[in-house]
Amino acid sequence: MTILRGWxxxxxxxxxxxGLVLGALLGMxxxxxxxxxxxxxxxxxxLIKMLVVPVVLITIAAGIAGLGDPRRLGPIGGRTIGLFALTTLIAVxxxxxxxxxxxxxxxxALAGVAPHVLGAAVSPSDQLLSIVPANIIEALARGDMLAIIFTAILLGIGSVLAGEAGKPVVALLQGLAAVLMHIVRIVMEVTPFGVFALIANAVAANGAAVFVNVGWLALCVIVA
Incomplete structure (x- = not known):
């Protein structure tokens, strides 16, 4: 227990x-x-992939459902979409x-990387259609983010508009959001071990030179 508390x-x-340093040493x-x-x-x-879909679906739906008053959906929704579009433009x-x-x-070095066919470009109309899932379960299973976000928004709005009947759903969504945040914290505690293993294999396969490109990428992230 003393070791765990110290950790x-x-x-x-x-x-x-x-974990990164130890993994690099092991790989070298x-x-x-x-x-x-x-x-x-x-x-x-x-573990990270497992959490992406439920976190996106539940947190967005819970956030909208938490508004409570249907009259706030329009103004807040408009500002949210506008802010999202602006920040996305700046980020890109x-x-x-x-x-x-x-x-x-x-x-x-890309010698050992297999080529991946990107496929034909998607037309604007097909892109718009893909936002609305024909099958919600299939969209969740494929991790289709646009469809999942659209579903989450509808779920949150529906919970608010349902009024008294929707309150149990709102409480469920907010409870699930709280639980998911604790699960995320648990997974984050595994990060040192995951980084250790990933870096060890990357260095063992590509040598210490892999840190050159990773370092430049980290610099890009910090600067941006």
Whole structure:
């Protein structure tokens, strides 16, 4: 118990950095051992993927449902959409500008990467149609974010408009949102081990040079 208390007393980012350093050392000096811990990194990635869909669906629906008054849906919804569009435009512009300036992927070794066909471009009408899911369960299973966000918005609005009958759904959504946030905190505690395993395998497969491109990418993120 004393060891556990000491572990959790360390700030999470310090534990993540320690995991990164240890993983890099393992990958450089004992690369044959890296595959043995690969499953830890794979499990961490799966945990993150597992949470994306429920977090997006529940938090958006709970946030809208928490408004309570149907008269607030219009003004707040309009401002939210406008703010979302503005911040997205700024984020995309900054990301593209910094990426083109720094070019963090230049010179990276792609010898072992299999080509991936992107497919034909999607027309605006098809893109608009894809926002409305023909099957909600299928959209959730595929992780179709636009369809999930649309469904979450409808669920939240419907809960508000239902009035008294919708209050149990509102309470359920807010309870699920609180539970999910605690699950996210639990998963975040696994981050040092996941980073350790992922970095160990990356360094073992590509050498320490992998940190050059990762470092440039981190610089892009910080600057942007």
């Amino acid at each position: 959790f007393a360390i700030t999470l980012w310090k534990r993540v950095v320690a 000096f004992w690369p044959d051992a890296a595959p043995a811990v690969k499953i830890v990194g794979d499990l961490f990635v799966r 512009s900054l990301g593209m500008a910094v990426g083109l300036l720094v070019q963090p992927g230049e010179g990276i």
